[in-house]
Amino acid sequence: AQSVTQLGSHVSVSEGALVLLRCNYSSSVPPYLFWYVQYPNQGLQLLLKYTTGATLVKGINGFEAEFKKSETSFHLTKPSAHMSDAAEYFCAVGTSGTYKYIFGTGTRLKVLA
């Protein structure tokens, strides 16, 4: 069975600082990994995804994530935080042959002026 763990339900960073949101997964088969963002009172929007190939994945709004199989991690980073990045971020795992994604519990990012 697959699972996802997001470390830190709340993360605060200063504007302009590095954003690092952590995600570890568990999967017995090669996973597909996703990061979604949820702004207040909105649905989830895909930031980026890893399926196969290059392990460093670039997404929208300057975010990127690196798939590290040896560490079973898919951490989300952004070099410089903007106020508009304040939102909740969800990591999700899916595997070929299944029809659902398993989401982590989410990390709420706060950006301080």
Add this chain to the structure above:
Amino acid sequence: DSGVTQTPKHLITATGQRVTLRCSPRSGDLSVYWYQQSLDQGLQFLIQYYNGEERAKGNILERFSAQQFPDLHSELNLSSLELGDSALYFCASSKGLAGGLSSYNEQFFGPGTRLTVL
């Protein structure tokens, strides 16, 4: 705007009642997924339909049921409602089935229906 629409946006009802949530997927998408988001349980997958057929079930209660119609819209029926059913219910759609390699499998989320059970 993801292209997925959900109605109603808000729903307030009493315990023991039954409600129906509606979802229209993006044009061309065949898969519809339902998720429940609550403070204590996070984002939980409930059920998935593909082209009218149920394809996967998650943590869906027996009091809940869903269907996907020939025009591909989907409805989630919640009955004998309890206080604990208060949550945000999301619908998502994708072209194909989740978990595959292609871009077909990206899920696009609707804005959600906020259900409050009093």
